[in-house]
Amino acid sequence: MKLHGYYRSSASFRVRIALNLKGIEYETIPHHLRKGEQRAPDYLKLNPQGFVPVLEDDGELLLQSMAIIEYLDEAYPFPPLLPGHPADRARVRAIAQMVSCDIHPIDNLRVLRYLRHELGHDEATVQRWYNHWIAEGFAALETFLAGSDQTGRFCHGETPTLADVCLVPQVVNSQNFKLDLEPYPTIRRIHEACLGYAAFEDALPKNQPDAE
Amino acid sequence: MKLHGYYRSSASFRVRIALNLKGIEYETIPHHLRKGEQRAPDYLKLNPQGFVPVLEDDGELLLQSMAIIEYLDEAYPFPPLLPGHPADRARVRAIAQMVSCDIHPIDNLRVLRYLRHELGHDEATVQRWYNHWIAEGFAALETFLAGSDQTGRFCHGETPTLADVCLVPQVVNSQNFKLDLEPYPTIRRIHEACLGYAAFEDALPKNQPDAE
Incomplete structure (x- = not known):
């Protein structure tokens, strides 16, 4: 799994916590937001918003931190990050x-x-x-x-x-x-x-x- | 079901669409945002943010439009508002x-x-x-x-x-x-x-x- 992120990005930080709670190993691919690296053409192909994070998992390209975390909770259910009811x-x-x-x-x-x-x-x-x-x-x-x-x-x-x-x-x-x-x-x-x-x-x- | 909302509120509008797609009957309880009615003490007891919408369903008090819509999709699954995979x-x-x-x-x-x-x-x-x-x-x-x-x-x-x-x-x-x-x-x-x-x-x- 590859996490495109930036150390200071709160949204990337959320996904890092979720991956850690699930015990999922991942590779960090940093994009320096203050230098504008998220607007590089290759990155915009991954995410036309030019935002971090993007998670790559088994050929799937996942955007938006809360959507990514819900995905992780569905694809890797233990431990759950949402209650049952x-x-x-x-x-x-x-x-x-x-x-x-x-x-x-x-x-x-x-x-x-x-x-x-x-x-x-x-x-x-x-x-x-x-x-x-x-x-x-x-x-x-x-x-x-x-x-x-x-x-x-x-x-x-x-x-x-x-x-x-x-x-x-x-x-x-x-x-x-x-x-x-x-x-x-x-x-x-x-x-x-x-x-x-x-x-x-x-x-x-x-x-x-x-x-x- | 009771929907606390405001006709011009986009977040209330989202929940109205979801309720309609599910075919759920509901009562509208309007709070006039431009007159500040969402900051009335009784309303703040329902939602300390003072925002609309709030959905009341069978004793449950639900806040935040996307959370409300996911709730509706889980509690009233047909027709689904999210795909399966x-x-x-x-x-x-x-x-x-x-x-x-x-x-x-x-x-x-x-x-x-x-x-x-x-x-x-x-x-x-x-x-x-x-x-x-x-x-x-x-x-x-x-x-x-x-x-x-x-x-x-x-x-x-x-x-x-x-x-x-x-x-x-x-x-x-x-x-x-x-x-x-x-x-x-x-x-x-x-x-x-x-x-x-x-x-x-x-x-x-x-x-x-x-x-x-």
Whole structure:
């Protein structure tokens, strides 16, 4: 299996965690986003979006981190990253999407670039933007997690799921612009529990072969 | 079943299409986003994000449109909105996420409000922002769809899937700021095919009880 990614990409980080949790060996093929390597013609043939990650598995070309992780969970079912009951699966997916749809895309590199270069904003404004969307998203997620008896050691129960796989990279990401995590004790607790496991720790940006 | 939504909300529109495709009867509970009704304390108890849609089904409270649609597909399997093979399911989910993660969140009402009110941009700049992300996303999606023999009458094969359910509201949305759809013939063709079905047509914003 080959994972096209970038050490600092949150979406690649998610897939690395999932692969590690499943115990799947993979080869890392780094594409340096800040140097624009994801826009090379050969890479655009793999993914016309020019985004990482892309996973190659047995002739299949897989795009979009959450779709890749659901694929891994279907093709390599043990250990499962989603619970069994439809409503529980929906809860896990909803938490994953609170991060992956409602926080991460608005703070993506290409959006920050547009703010800087097309709209001419300074770094302080970009930092305020960045932290605004994480803080708004984390406040709602904290209320959601803290108010539910389905929250356990992890976002859902006592084993890691797709929800934790999406949450941890967002928390690591939030440290880039030094967001204060004090108002989110449940998120912090789950994040720390996750980092106690090699599957999460080994997937950290700093532990990747292309880390600078 | 009760659907908390708003006629103009793309995410609510997705769930309406899925419910219609499944032939599920539901009650619409409108929350007027532009009047801020989604921030009423009673609504925040249902969803601390203060977003629509929320689906209530038999005591279950379901958040996040893609999670809700996957739930519907698991709890009410006929007709299926995802194909059977894991790699095909991944393709459908990837298309859905190209829209729901990479276009829609950046053009959401709350983001446009931040551009206007926090950053002080004028309507022309907001319109350029809005169309930039749709055009960038649709260009990649057009290449992806046009280059694949798995694309059929719909985004994946000959029956509607989660991918079409996410695509159609984004195309309708793009008409708000009069984006030129001429460069995206495959997207236009699929969109028009979908609107030939009552499940899509009946879900249009203008056909909702809260439409103004």
